[in-house]
Amino acid sequence: MNLTDKTILITGGSSGIGLAFAKALSKEARKVIICGRNNQKLEKVKEEFPELEIVQCDVSSKSDVKSMYEKLRNEHPDLNMLINNAGVFKFYSFLKRNHSFENLEDEISIDFTSPMRLIDHFLPDFLDKSEAAIVNVTSGLAFVPFSMAPVYCATKAGLHSYTESLRYQLKDTSVKIFEMCPPLVDTPMTEKMPDAPGFKKENADELAATLIKGLKKDRYEMRPKASSQLFTLRRLMPSRAVGMINKNNNKMEEVFE
Numbered sequence: 001m002n003l004t005d006k007t008i009l010i011t012g013g014s015s016g017i018g019l020a021f022a023k024a025l026s027k028e029a030r031k032v033i034i035c036g037r038n039n040q041k042l043e044k045v046k047e048e049f050p051e052l053e054i055v056q057c058d059v060s061s062k063s064d065v066k067s068m069y070e071k072l073r074n075e076h077p078d079l080n081m082l083i084n085n086a087g088v089f090k091f092y093s094f095l096k097r098n099h100s101f102e103n104l105e106d107e108i109s110i111d112f113t114s115p116m117r118l119i120d121h122f123l124p125d126f127l128d129k130s131e132a133a134i135v136n137v138t139s140g141l142a143f144v145p146f147s148m149a150p151v152y153c154a155t156k157a158g159l160h161s162y163t164e165s166l167r168y169q170l171k172d173t174s175v176k177i178f179e180m181c182p183p184l185v186d187t188p189m190t191e192k193m194p195d196a197p198g199f200k201k202e203n204a205d206e207l208a209a210t211l212i213k214g215l216k217k218d219r220y221e222m223r224p225k226a227s228s229q230l231f232t233l234r235r236l237m238p239s240r241a242v243g244m245i246n247k248n249n250n251k252m253e254e255v256f257e
């Protein structure tokens with residue numbers, strides 16, 4: 001896929017993987033726009049990277065998404081690529097019940113419903129473009145559940161399945177559907193997590209370089225490093241895969257207590 005003619009919206013572009021994608025893609029694409037909830041974080045990014053455009057938007061708010069869509073449709077009618085990256089990662093213990101059901105619903109809304117809502121707004125315009133693209137950021141945990149983050153893993157597995165259906169339905173159109181399934185990456189989301197044997201935290205800028213290479217080569221499902229191993233192990237030895245991901249749960253529980 002050609003990147004030079006792309007005007008790109010990245011959700012959750014104010015830190016971690018989204019920011020790394022924004023920095024790297026701004027060197028390749030026509031324009032990169034990022035959104036996030038916290039305006040101070042966005043303004044700070046804008047100070048450091050003035051080439052990026054910023055929009056405040058909570059992707060789990062129907063009205064915020066509608067306003068952002070209308071604003072961008074007016075100001076950037078050439079917008080032709082969406083990267084659904086914004087996400088949160090929460091631990092829940094079914095035994096301790098230290099959560100309310102609303103916490104689970106909020107996580108589902110951000111990690112699963114929002115990408116579908118954004119696609120619902122932008123896809124009709126994208127279908128009129130000569131070439132457009134959607135990238136959904138899932139996770140290696142879409143293939144093997146980490147039991148302490150049950151909702152997160154379920155949303156990523158759901159988004160993976162949705163992405164495959166979307167790609168299949170749109171296969172004869174000008175809209176290309178990509179999925180990036182990152183392994184464990186060093187970002188604010190994972191800062192409390194220790195490196196685990198076999199699961200070293202990867203660098204977000206390296207992941208961004210992998211994304212760009214994959215987009216240029218039309219690699220529709222990108223599973224870098226440990227994500228690829230999890231994908232294969234899940235198919236060959238499903239219970240071994242689940243055991244491997246969950247073997248350090250006790251240590252993790254202490255970290256997130």
Ligand SMILES: NC(=O)c1ccc[n+]([C@@H]2O[C@H](COP(=O)([O-])OP(=O)(O)OC[C@H]3O[C@@H](n4cnc5c(N)ncnc54)[C@H](OP(=O)(O)O)[C@@H]3O)[C@@H](O)[C@H]2O)c1
Nearest residue numbers: 012014015016017036037038058059087139184185187189
């Ligand atoms: N880090 C990893 O190991 C890893 C591995 C696999 C997959 N992923 C996925 O990669 C994506 C990015 O994760 P990350 O590690 O870069 O996390 P991060 O550093 O915590 O960044 C998350 C970004 O999403 C934004 N965000 C969160 N909720 C939002 C909402 N409701 N509306 C708009 N923006 C929102 C945050 O900004 P505000 O807080 O200001 O809104 C921030 O810009 C997520 O989808 C995550 O599931 C991460």
